[in-house]
Amino acid sequence: MTALPLSREAFEARLRQIGAERYHDRHPFHHRLHGGDCTPDEVRAWVVNRYYYQSRIPMKDAAFMSRVEDPALRRAWRSRIEDHDGADGREGGIARWLKLAEAVGLDPAYVASARGVMPATRFAVDAYVRFVREKTLLEAVASSLTELFAPRIHAERIEGLLRHYAFADDISMSYFRKRLDEAPKDVAFGLAWVLDHADTAEKQDAAAAALEFKTDVLWAQLDALWHGYVAPARIPPGAWRPGEGLRAQAA
Numbered sequence: 001m002t003a004l005p006l007s008r009e010a011f012e013a014r015l016r017q018i019g020a021e022r023y024h025d026r027h028p029f030h031h032r033l034h035g036g037d038c039t040p041d042e043v044r045a046w047v048v049n050r051y052y053y054q055s056r057i058p059m060k061d062a063a064f065m066s067r068v069e070d071p072a073l074r075r076a077w078r079s080r081i082e083d084h085d086g087a088d089g090r091e092g093g094i095a096r097w098l099k100l101a102e103a104v105g106l107d108p109a110y111v112a113s114a115r116g117v118m119p120a121t122r123f124a125v126d127a128y129v130r131f132v133r134e135k136t137l138l139e140a141v142a143s144s145l146t147e148l149f150a151p152r153i154h155a156e157r158i159e160g161l162l163r164h165y166a167f168a169d170d171i172s173m174s175y176f177r178k179r180l181d182e183a184p185k186d187v188a189f190g191l192a193w194v195l196d197h198a199d200t201a202e203k204q205d206a207a208a209a210a211l212e213f214k215t216d217v218l219w220a221q222l223d224a225l226w227h228g229y230v231a232p233a234r235i236p237p238g239a240w241r242p243g244e245g246l247r248a249q250a251a
């Protein structure tokens with residue numbers, strides 16, 4: 001006997017439960033960061049590694065769009081690329097992230113080179129891009145739904161960083177402030193699309209598994225960061241080392 005799909009409401013609740021249990025706002029590295037307990041070098045390591053995630057988001061969205069045959073879906077999706085890359089003289093999220101890099105004392109060109117990114121960060125982030133390129137469109141859209149839970153963490157981060165770190169100001173926090181405006185529209189669209197298209201129990205299971213996979217992508221990045229940079233730090237070969245990639249004044 002084939003299982004019946006959950007109602008729209010029950011399926012949405014199932015997706016939200018995944019966030020409640022597995023989203024990376026629960027990770028100890030985030031508690032440390034937002035609570036003011038990170039050393040300047042731990043913050044720098046986070047900025048260097050998280051840049052790689054940021055830089056790959058528009059690439060995964062372009063990979064997604066390259067597979068979409070419906071112009072309406074492509075039209076709804078394409079602002080995600082512009083939000084990160086910028087458009088028509090408007091600065092995008094990547095440029096704003098590099099302002100944060102500068103504020104924490106890093107050379108933006110070094111960060112943008114991605115030279116200091118840890119292997120585990122690359123593996124996790126590249127796995128996300130590959131997932132979106134290779135899985136069904138439903139799984140690809142579902143994997144973006146961690147953003148349902150992101151506004152909460154961005155608000156928490158703005159507040160925590162402003163309270164605890166001298167580098168935090170309007171300019172260095174602009175990435176997160178802007179995401180508070182941008183993300184809700186994307187996620188409302190993505191959630192409605194998944195609820196509309198996951199119309200069998202099998203598709204609901206696949207969408208839920210995709211969201212879990214994505215929480216793993218995020219969690220694994222923070223595990224790597226903790227292992228690499230929080231004492232006793234075990235920095236992997238080739239990854240950023242304290243003192244490297246600093247901007248001239250901060251060196």
Ligand SMILES: O=C(O)c1cc(C(=O)O)c2c(n1)C(=O)C(=O)c1cc(C(=O)O)[nH]c1-2
Pocket residue numbers: 057143144145146147150153154179218
């Ligand atoms: O700071 C965060 O915790 C966080 C998490 C996520 C996420 O949940 O994937 C994204 C972002 N930020 C973000 O800024 C962003 O642009 C973004 C795009 C996506 C995506 O999967 O398409 N996730 C996220």
